[in-house]
Amino acid sequence: MNDDEFRIARKRMVDEQIAARGVLDPHLLAVMGSVPRHLFVPTDDLAWAYSDGPLPIGHGQTISQPYIVALMTELLQVEPADRILEVGTGSGYQAAVLGQVAAQVHTVEVIPELAAQASRILADLGYANVHVHTGDGSLGWPEAAPYEGILVAAAAPSAPKPLLDQLADGGRLVIPVGGHGFQHLEVWRRAGQEFKRRVDLAVAFVPLRGEYGWK
Numbered sequence: 001m002n003d004d005e006f007r008i009a010r011k012r013m014v015d016e017q018i019a020a021r022g023v024l025d026p027h028l029l030a031v032m033g034s035v036p037r038h039l040f041v042p043t044d045d046l047a048w049a050y051s052d053g054p055l056p057i058g059h060g061q062t063i064s065q066p067y068i069v070a071l072m073t074e075l076l077q078v079e080p081a082d083r084i085l086e087v088g089t090g091s092g093y094q095a096a097v098l099g100q101v102a103a104q105v106h107t108v109e110v111i112p113e114l115a116a117q118a119s120r121i122l123a124d125l126g127y128a129n130v131h132v133h134t135g136d137g138s139l140g141w142p143e144a145a146p147y148e149g150i151l152v153a154a155a156a157p158s159a160p161k162p163l164l165d166q167l168a169d170g171g172r173l174v175i176p177v178g179g180h181g182f183q184h185l186e187v188w189r190r191a192g193q194e195f196k197r198r199v200d201l202a203v204a205f206v207p208l209r210g211e212y213g214w215k
C-alpha cells in the first residue's frame with residue numbers, strides 16, 4: 001500500500017468505525033485521520049493497520065482497536081494545555097493521538113523493548129511533547145505529576161490509589177476495571193479530595209501488571 005491508500009483507509013476508519021459509533025469531536029476525528037497508525041504496527045500486519053480491531057505487537061501485547069483509542073481519548077476530555085499520563089505505551093499509537101490533543105504526554109511501559117521501540121517511532125515522527133518511560137505504570141509517574149488526565153490502557157483489578165493521587169484538581173482518570181476476559185471502562189473525576197466515578201462501556205484489555213495490577 002502507498003501513502004494515498006493508507007490515507008484513504010484512515011478516512012474510512014474514521015467514518016465507519018469511529019464517527020459512526022458516536023465519537024463526534026471534530027478535532028479528535030481530524031487527529032484520528034492524521035496519525036499514521038500503520039507505522040505503529042508490525043510490518044507483517046500493514047494490510048490490517050486500519051481494520052476494526054486490536055492487533056498483536058509482540059511480547060503478548062496489542063495495539064488497541066482504533067475506536068477504543070478514540071473513545072478513551074474523548075472520555076478523558078483533554079484540553080490543549082493539559083498534561084496527560086498514559087499507562088501502557090505498547091506501540092506508542094495512543095500516546096501519539098494524545099500528543100496531538102494535549103500539551104505534554106508522559107507514557108509508561110513495563111516491557112523495556114516495547115518502550116524503546118515506541119520511543120524510536122514517536123521521535124522519528126517528531127512527537128517532541130511525548131515522553132516515554134520504562135517502569136511500573138500502576139504506580140503512575142510521580143516525577144511529572146499532577147496530571148489533568150490519566151489513561152490506563154490495560155485492565156486493573158481496581159483504580160490504583162497512586163493514579164488517583166496524581167490527578168490534578170478537576171483531573172480525569174479513564175481505566176478498564178475488571179478480571180480477565182472483559183472489563184468496564186471507569187471514568188473518575190477529582191474535585192479537591194473527592195473522587196466521583198461512573199461506569200462506561202464494556203471492553204477487553206490485556207491485564208495491568210505491577211504493584212497495583214494483577215499478580
Ligand code: SAM
Nearest residue numbers: 063088090091093094109110137153208209210
Ligand atoms: N496504548 C497502547 C497502544 O496504543 O499501542 C496499547 C497498550 S496494550 C493494550 C497494554 C500495554 O500495557 C502493554 O504494552 C503492556 O506491556 C502494558 N502494561 C501492562 N502493565 C503495565 C504496567 N504496570 N506499567 C506499564 N505498562 C504496563
